[in-house]
Amino acid sequence: MIKVDVFSSPGCGKCGQARTMLKAVAEELGADKVQWRDVNILEEMDYAVDLGVMVSPSIAIDGELVFASLPSAGKLRAELEKRLQQGHAA
Amino acid sequence: MRTIGKLATETDVTTDTVRYYEKEGLLAPATKTVAGYRLYDEDAVRRLRFIRQAQQCGFSLSEIRELLTLKNSDAACCRDVKSVAIAKKLQLEHKIRALQTMSGALSGLIAICDDETRPLDECPILGALENSMARQSKGGKR
Numbered sequence: 135m136i137k138v139d140v141f142s143s144p145g146c147g148k149c150g151q152a153r154t155m156l157k158a159v160a161e162e163l164g165a166d167k168v169q170w171r172d173v174n175i176l177e178e179m180d181y182a183v184d185l186g187v188m189v190s191p192s193i194a195i196d197g198e199l200v201f202a203s204l205p206s207a208g209k210l211r212a213e214l215e216k217r218l219q220q221g222h223a224a
Numbered sequence: 225m226r227t228i229g230k231l232a233t234e235t236d237v238t239t240d241t242v243r244y245y246e247k248e249g250l251l252a253p254a255t256k257t258v259a260g261y262r263l264y265d266e267d268a269v270r271r272l273r274f275i276r277q278a279q280q281c282g283f284s285l286s287e288i289r290e291l292l293t294l295k296n297s298d299a300a301c302c303r304d305v306k307s308v309a310i311a312k313k314l315q316l317e318h319k320i321r322a323l324q325t326m327s328g329a330l331s332g333l334i335a336i337c338d339d340e341t342r343p344l345d346e347c348p349i350l351g352a353l354e355n356s357m358a359r360q361s362k363g364g365k366r
Binding site (some may be wrong): 143145175176178179182183186187188189190 | 304310
């Protein structure tokens with residue numbers, strides 16, 4: 135199971151639309167394979183700092199900061215599929 | 225309208241600071257007297273107070289310039305400013321974390337010194353720093 139943490143602040147409309155699109159990518163891959171969590175950066179600032187998040191929005195996958203801005207749906211899908219394949223191979 | 229001296233007194237800064245902000249493009253006089261003296265309006269007072277307050281929140285002058293641009297932009301909105309503030313807070317939290325790590329390292333060094341009367345060449349703090357430098361340079365050569 136891949137864990138995706140999406141750090142953003144509430145009320146950010148720009149993030150909201152893009153986030154919905156990216157969340158759909160995760161849902162297409164299956165809730166049993168990808169666990170999606172919207173993280174309110176203001177409430178979990180310590181966790182964001184632990185992962186090295188410097189800007190909002192950012193995406194961490196399996197506890198590792200992977201995207202320092204919201205990626206395109208294609209980029210996120212490629213990253214998740216790569217990790218799923220690595221997981222199966224391991 | 226007020227002179228640079230009055231503006232500085234009113235906003236609790238020095239005239240050099242006002243000139244520096246002007247040089248950095250953050251502030252400008254509304255007009256000049258015939259003799260060439262700068263004169264500032266109420267907007268300059270507000271702008272200067274804004275700059276000082278933003279500096280107290282940790283914003284650098286270039287970040288303040290960005291905030292002032294947002295403030296005067298019709299296309300920008302509150303969330304643009306909020307995202308700049310969040311980025312600054314994240315930066316500060318990272319700095320705090322780094323300072324805590326440094327402070328912890330110093331506590332460790334202070335703790336190893338159990339006899340303050342020892343000569344300098346037996347100082348365990350200096351010794352530990354030297355050993356750590358040697359370890360780092362060995363590690364760097366790999």
